[in-house]
Amino acid sequence: ANALAQAKSADAFQKVISDHPSTPAAASARLLLAAEQRKGNKFAEANATLQKFLDTNPKHELVTTAKMAIAANLESLGNTDEALDTYRRLAADYPKDFNAPLAMLAQVPILKRSGNTDDARKVCEAILTQYRESYASAEASQQLRQMKLAEAPPTDSAVNALPAAAGADSDSAPAQDGEGSSIPLVEISPAASAAPTP
Structure with missing residues (x-):
């Protein structure tokens, strides 16, 4: 336990595992080693370490945590x-x-x-x-x-919520339809169209 408390690197965790096999300290060192390997983007190595932890400690209270880490590493590997x-x-x-x-x-x-x-x-x-x-x-x-929200069809609520004066604004250029009536140009932001409706 003392050796584990002093271990701060992958090499130190590996030494605890080698020097104190089949101990709770070795089990903890394996988990810490896998975390260090993951930090270094060594996902396959981390999974090998975690699998060794599972093989040697099948009843450990952190078995599911190790399995979650394995799955996350697989995801990082693109699997x-x-x-x-x-x-x-x-x-x-x-x-x-x-x-x-x-x-x-x-x-x-x-x-x-x-x-x-x-x-x-x-x-x-x-x-x-x-x-x-x-x-x-x-x-x-x-x-x-x-x-x-992602599946909801776009609504006109964002357009209807615009002030009536928006069409009369001198900066907005009206578009003409085929019959000659003015249709104000309205730009709807993605945030407005994704707003939840009550």
């Missing part, structure tokens, strides 16, 4: 299908663990990026149903709102 599968297995295998709703939540951006918004919505709804007391439920609710 999104494998990352998604890892998150799904974690949530299914450890439904009562504190990481289960986080594993479900981590699936949402992957699903959205791949165009599977229906699946992303279902995951968010499952979080709200199964884990309504967790932090993840607030984030799932936010994700659902964002998906709903």
Whole structure:
């Protein structure tokens, strides 16, 4: 434990693992080593370290945390299908663990990026149903709102909200339609068109 407290680098963590194998200090050193490797963008090495942690400490209280880190590393490596599968297995295998709703939540951006918004919505709804007391439920609710806004058709509310004098402004040049009537040019900002309607 003393050696672990003094360890501050990847080499020092590796020394703790070598000098004190099969100890709680070695288990902690593996997790810290994997974190250092991830910081250095050595995602494959970090996953090898985490897998060794899982192999030697299958009952450790941080098993799900290690699996979350493996999935995040897979995502960083561009292996999104494998990352998604890892998150799904974690949530299914450890439904009562504190990481289960986080594993479900981590699936949402992957699903959205791949165009599977229906699946992303279902995951968010499952979080709200199964884990309504967790932090993840607030984030799932936010994700659902964002998906709903993204799918909503544009409304005329932004145009109707403009002051009546906008068309009479001397800086705005009216466009003419085929019948000769004036149609004021109105530019709607993306922020205005994405505003939620009550």
